[in-house]
Amino acid sequence: MKTKITALILVGIFAFAMTACGRRDSNADSAVRTDSQSGAESRTESVENTETEENTVSDTAVSGQTEEGNSNILIAYFSRVGNTDFPADIDAVSSASLVRKDGELYGNTQYIASLIQQSTGGDLFLIETAEKYPVDYDETDEQGMIENRDRTRPELASHVENMDSYDIVFLGFPNWYYDMPMAVYTFLEEHDLSGKTVIPFVTSGGGGFSDAISEIQNLQQGAEVLSDGFKASHSKIDDVTLEDVQEWIDGLSLLNKYLLSIDIHLIYVFDIFINLFYTMGKGAGRWQK
Numbered sequence: 081m082k083t084k085i086t087a088l089i090l091v092g093i094f095a096f097a098m099t100a101c102g103r104r105d106s107n108a109d110s111a112v113r114t115d116s117q118s119g120a121e122s123r124t125e126s127v128e129n130t131e132t133e134e135n136t137v138s139d140t141a142v143s144g145q146t147e148e149g150n151s152n153i154l155i156a157y158f159s160r161v162g163n164t165d166f167p168a169d170i171d172a173v174s175s176a177s178l179v180r181k182d183g184e185l186y187g188n189t190q191y192i193a194s195l196i197q198q199s200t201g202g203d204l205f206l207i208e209t210a211e212k213y214p215v216d217y218d219e220t221d222e223q224g225m226i227e228n229r230d231r232t233r234p235e236l237a238s239h240v241e242n243m244d245s246y247d248i249v250f251l252g253f254p255n256w257y258y259d260m261p262m263a264v265y266t267f268l269e270e271h272d273l274s275g276k277t278v279i280p281f282v283t284s285g286g287g288g289f290s291d292a293i294s295e296i297q298n299l300q301q302g303a304e305v306l307s308d309g310f311k312a313s314h315s316k317i318d319d320v321t322l323e324d325v326q327e328w329i330d331g332l333s334l335l336n337k338y339l340l341s342i343d344i345h346l347i348y349v350f351d352i353f354i355n356l357f358y359t360m361g362k363g364a365g366r367w368q369k
């Protein structure tokens with residue numbers, strides 16, 4: 081009996097360690113896939129481990145074909161940063177949709193995406209349009225209004241080439257005209273997310289998701305689109321912490337189940353082996369008598 085208890089304690093410690101590794105691999109690099117012309121390899125950087133000069137625009141939104149990550153979680157997002165050629169010295173104060181964290185400037189949605197990446201270790205993917213949006217906020221606002229009115233489908237420069245390898249897709253965007261930016265429609269019409277769990281997140285001036293969640297479900301009828309997405313108002317982005325995002329993710333029971341499933345399988349396998357050895361040991365003892 082003592083042996084079995086010790087073995088179970090060991091399995092417990094092992095399972096805990098595996099769970100911790102799986103859930104908190106926050107500094108792991110993540111792949112970003114795009115097909116833009118450069119073809120150069122790029123890596124995302126987490127908020128925590130960047131060592132760049134103050135006020136530089138974060139290169140979480142990078143271009144270039146990259147090697148595949150090994151996660152089954154994709155974090156696809158659209159944001160002004162990455163879709164605008166901002167001058168390197170732009171400051172957060174002059175633009176309503178930029179947030180400064182640890183000396184780096186992020187788009188609001190990009191920042192939330194980076195927290196989700198830190199929390200899950202998933203692969204970040206920027207939904208990037210072929211044509212950049214204007215640096216001037218009002219001009220982007222005007223363009224967004226026209227695109228929404230005309231139901232435009234902006235051409236994308238980035239495409240997920242291995243969508244099959246993802247089971248969970250976090251999908252983030254800013255609210256544009258009480259809707260998703262039209263580029264997100266292009267993304268959703270280009271990729272089949274059937275059989276996947278789609279977890280939306282949004283940043284906005286107060287409009288939240290508007291009707292985006294039902295729009296996503298309409299476009300992806302074979303996917304399970306969770307309704308309890310994460311939303312943050314642009315005036316409060318600065319206050320959103322990794323813990324907030326982690327707490328939200330912890331509340332997503334399906335995701336937890338999935339993230340833990342690998343570890344649980346390992347526990348089963350170890351338990352079978354330990355029971356086997358225990359039984360054999362008992363048996364051997366009996367036989368020796």
Ligand SMILES: Cc1cc2nc3c(=O)[nH]c(=O)nc-3n(C[C@H](O)[C@H](O)[C@H](O)COP(=O)(O)O)c2cc1C
Pocket residue numbers: 158159160161176177178186187188189190220221222223224225253254255256257258259283284285286287288313314
């Ligand atoms: C073209 C455009 C349209 C917008 N429309 C809305 C809107 O209808 N409702 C709202 O609450 N916020 C609206 N906003 C504000 C953005 O949703 C908000 O600033 C968001 O956090 C920007 O995210 P980003 O920095 O990732 O691009 C709009 C912003 C832009 C640029």
